[in-house]
Amino acid sequence: MIRALSGLLWLDAASRTAACTVFAVGKAATKDGSVLISHSDDGDPQNDARLLYVPAADHRPDEKRPIFYTAETFPRYLGDHMGPDYRPNADTKGYNVSEPIGYIDQVPHTFGYQSGTYGVLNEHGVSVAESTCSAVFGTCGKGSTVGCEPGRKVGAALMSIDTLSYLAMERSRTSREAVELMGQLASKYGFYGPPDSFEGSGESLIVGDPDEAWAFQILSDPTGTSAIWVAKRLPDDQMTVVANMYTIREVNADDKDNFIVSPNLFDVASSKGWWKQGTAFDFTLMYSGGEYAHKYYSGRRMWRGLQMAKPSLSLPTSYEDIRYKPVYPWSVSPDTKVSHHDLMSWHRDWYAGTEFDMTKGVQAGPFGTPDRYQTTSKVQGHWERSIALYRTNAVYVQQLHHPGEGRPQGTASVAWYAAGPPHYAAFVPIPSGVNETIHALQFANPKQFENYSMNWLVRRVMDVCQIRFDVMHKDVNNAQQAAESDADALLEKVRQAGTTSPAELNKIFQEHASQVLQTWKKLMPYLLFRFSGNTDIETMQSLSYPDAWLEASGYKDGPPDAPKEDKCPPKCDLDGENVVV
Template sequence: MSASNHSSCTTLLVGKNASYDGATLIARNEDAGEAVHPKKFVVVHHEDQPVDYHAKLSQFSITLPDQPVRYTSMPDAATDEGIWGEAGVNLDNVAMSATETITTNARILGADPFVKNGFGEEDLLTITLPYIKTARQGVQRVGQLLKKYGTYESNGIIFSDINEIWYMETAGGHHWVAQRIPDDAYVIAPNQTGIQEVKFDDPDNFMYSADLLKFVEKNHLNLGEGFNFRKIFGSDTQLDHHYNTPRAWFGQRYFNPKRVANQSPESADLPFINYADRKITIEDIKYVLSSHYQDTPYDPFAPSADYHTNPYRPIGFNRNQELSILQIRPYVPKAFAAIQWIAFAANPFNTLAPFYTNILDTPDCYRDTTTLVDSHNAYWANRLISLIAADHYSEVMADIEAYQQATLAYGHQRISRIDKTVADKTGGDLMQALSQANERTADRIMKDTEDLLTKLVTKVSDHSRGAFTRDHY
């Protein structure tokens, strides 16, 4: 597998004043190049963090700093192609999601070629998250790594803490810009360079590679006015119009229906920074990142649709592998402020489970994923459900939507209950209590998932192709 097989993600970021509860929220679908690419949820303790790190897809290697902190991660179940940690929260409540693969153009790659043996998405969470104490430090660390080692691909990298969200975009082998997302704003990023006007005199809200201005000037890269990072470093191709921009269009249409009413799904001018008409919830994020353009002419599950001719790539589709929504809450003690909401497989048909991240271990049904099908494992149970639902959409969606509502309600109930239960605990006792609480949450959601799978198999089996009864005589 090449790096491009992980290059189909969609990111949604919500500033603390734009979210329903004052938390920073960063979320990203991890999509693979194939429908089945098993994932798992783990916690990495400092003693398990590598010292001498070696990539699998390139010759990149690095000696990592001393004293890493504990962090959660969403690695591949198979290890032969690398870790691909993707999303997690560390001991200091810094969240990271890496990466949103993005596009660039030939002029940039001519001036600053990719580095064949640099680092990439495979490596980024592992070599960054255990060594940072703030979101801003995350940008700074990756910037230093880019300067020294370079990268073999273009990526959008997300960091958050209790106060800030930073979105960092690389371009070429060594150059980059990062923008602090305004507290009252949201962002949808769909595999395209997104950051627009860069303010070089505003260090509170922008960071960038030290030679960025000179690099652009020397290589005659700026074709317009100001310094629009998207227009200088990004792309505007036919593929973008059908594969990327429709996803931003749908999300902005959902949060700002009046403003986007007359916009085309192929528009190249959709803004990067957006301001919703209302506060944004966990359910809103799940809805948008599960979108198959429902209630539009482009829904591949509409009764008259032919998904083979659908012009636009959906957000929620068969190649979704995992969704992590990383929530850092300001209204509870720091020791249990961070929650990682997790969903596996195709988002239109799965549900979210909320897990505290200050833990000793993760629930086995989310942790012990292998490459073999196992209906008692969260990834595989949801993969089986999505396979059935895609071919029997109208028959089973009522059951799936009831399951989604019930499990999301249960998730919110669990958070409220656990917050109260652990309020007087500290240190190892707290970690143990949160680990046990996560286990109970996983057990309940896994039971509901297995019940749904049983119901769907039973329902569609009676009407499967080749069915026959004695009544036919």
């Protein structure tokens, strides 16, 4: 069946989620004692941006769990296995039902969770955040002939990072359990990364729960049938960032409180002559493929993330090759305690106030947009890559806390979800006790505009803001702050009331998301009206162009001033001759 579906599954392999940025902050470094992790799901228009709930379920003793190829393009999965919202409907008409590529043993009970391209948050407050990484080894998925390593005709590996994240959501009560489970399954059944993708064949997950966060970094092994991986615990008083490149350096396998490793981690590197026993083992040096796309594609975001958390730390903005010569610490202790709003702000960052500010210079156009679209030109070059990105499908900031006084079961852990590019979207809260799909986030058909889709409304606002970003985005920012302030107040009210009933939580947070959707529905026509014809309609003042852009654009070298009309006529003497001045 995998071959019969090849047109759907493999045609757009390179469109898998790319260039994601991930943050994690330990509980001793946050304002409320929560563990914070976050993920920007950066892809392209064909990716599946829906957030769908997968209900908890009980299973027969002899039941098998089907494993599906994870295309990430819309629809990422279609069938009965993941609950009613993944079943075929009018929105997915014309797409084939997904067929398994293999099976593993099922467990007696699986937990409910919110699912995007990856697992987002389960009922026990376990969550993940993903970033694709380059790697020295790669292979193709089971049954596939695309992206195979030399010498292989068809794939054998069963596990992708998407599937591993879903299994972690279904089966884990803690982040450590999740890391151990994913590592064991990948080693047993084989791991495959994005096939034929420019971004690389490796993956990284930050895995969090209310107690701790782990960085889990993985690639296929040279045989294409197993996996190489390592996990490192984030110290409670630290934060870290991953930006499409492995970050774990020296591995101490004897420190079992802070490291978990695959059985073959050292042997493979040794067999290749890359490492000698008795010397320090640098995971990134051994198994990373370095930065992809261009130099600074990963490093600039790493620098910026660490710098935003700890401005007092002086870090270089340039380097030689961060695979071979690391220049940034793996983690830092933030200068001040961090909140979930800080992570939202970090994901909206375009290097404002730095020498790399994306709203400055000719590249930003006359009106200072930070967005840089892909090019098809023969002109060779690269744009700077900021954390905020126009092709982001969704961002989620997971705020993970144990139930306790002031935080009842079901509202202690929250996924804050922004449906689309974060600098144009509002984050809406989804507590772990919500056990249904939020309707405003349920729809994101990439080939059909839907005015009931938060993702499409956010994209529409983004497109309009390109007209006059410098003035329009201020209104977007005001709407974001208002929506997120209201969400904070709502969450606190629900917590103080002690609301724990899933039915009540569903109703409350469905209504809030619906209100935000209505606000965004009105925002685009308001912006078009408010700044119609490059005029501020409230003051009826022309908005003109910035002086710096006029200077750089060649405006001064345009047509000269009109000639002075100082001859005859009209300046004539009584005889009709020119007046001599």
